[in-house]
Amino acid sequence: MNTILAIALGGAAGALGRYGVSRLFTDLVHASIQPVATLAVNVIGCGIMGVCFGLMLAGAFHLGDAGRGFLLIGFLGALTTFSSFSLDAFRLMEQGGYGLAFIYVAGSVILSLAAFFAGASLIRLMLGGN
Structure with a gap:
């Protein structure tokens, strides 16, 4: 699969995921605490990024360019840019x-x-x- 197409599809899936979490929180809790939905997607996205990064470092998770584009850039990028932010900060500390x-x-x-x-x-x- 073309990497650009994979990023686009991942981005669409991540955006729908973010929308779904926001709707879930809107339906379950009062709108006055809506930032909880943003917090939730940020924490979920960072957790997924951490798991993927840890598995990749351990050699237990191999993604080609298209897979990395779909999951890490597209899906997590649309779900939350906080996951990329956290990865960048982690890499700096790791070095x-x-x-x-x-x-x-x-x-x-x-x-x-x-x-x-x-x-x-x-x-x-x-x-x-x-």
Whole structure:
């Protein structure tokens, strides 16, 4: 299977998985705690990424380019980018770059929140909202 097609199919499956988890939480709990759904997909995705990575390191799990594209890039990428973020941080720590990993994690969270705040504030300013 073509790697690009595998990524696209995995992405579709991951997006549907994310939607399904969000709907499940919306139906089961009050909308006021909806961030729990995001937390759930992030934790689930990171767990799946950790299991796959551990199995690959142990030589017990072999994925070709298409399989890696489907599962790791497409499915987990659409389910949650937090899984890739966690893998990157883990790899930095595994290579002894604890300081760099801390900067990466803190910087990612702080800069992402700042960018979100800046974007939302800019739109509010442009549209005259509060």
